Amino acid sequence: MFKHILVPTDGSDLSQQAVDRAIAFAVETGARLTFFNAEPAFPAMYYGTGAIFDASMPRRFHDEVDSVGQAILAKAAAQAQAGGVACDTLALASDSPYEAIIEAAGRCACDLIFMASHGRRGIDALLLGSETQKVLTHSSIPVLVYR
Template identity: 40%
Template sequence: MFKHILIPIDGSELSMRAARTGIELAKLCQAKVTALHVIAPFQTIAYMGAILAASEIVYNEEARANAERYLLEARQLAEAAGVPFEGEAIFGDQPCGTIVQTVADKQCDLVVMGSHGWRGMTRLLLGSETQKVLLRGNVPVLVCR
């Protein structure tokens, strides 16, 4: 049925629950999975440039380390299930756009993601990334709660 499942993860418990569901489904369908973590870029303020530059380096290193930790957890789940796995962390200011582009680039035929993630109040103001993927994507989206 499905051959390549994209699983966006943000490290929240809900996104990891969605990862487990997506991997279980991939096992049943004999599909491969790609886990994707979108890293929000450092937000700069034009004040005290040297301090901000150092902060950006620290932010990027920490964000990359967090992404690797989330992807490792997903990889371990996939390996335990015997599912082919690829993990990717991408810097992007619009997770929805990055997710939709990754679906096209990697020719995924299903997205499995949590109903909401870490974004909290900005999610309430801007709409959830899951909702945006549902509206902009051209493949089925399985939303996990």
């Protein structure tokens, strides 16, 4: 069946529940997991006349975002290892999380993406759209959605 499963996680409650279920699924199927975190890229900003730009700001932004993402991934990996499941972790910076998820699945040669049904709620989800829906629409490999 499935041998290598990508599990995107952002640390939210529903995402954590999906991690728990993905680990149980991997135990049942004998699959290995790759936990993935799509880190936001440094936002492109317009700096008008007289604006002061700190050249170290992009590096500090990346370091902070990476630190949070690595903590999320480390927690998921520790859970998988405690459950006897082989796993890896991967983080990519991207303005488009769904594209990063699909890219990560391809890079890791995954045969399934196992993800939470949603992360945002309310007006944010309405305006920004569902990353899960976009993955479902654009992925060339199966996607299992945890609700």
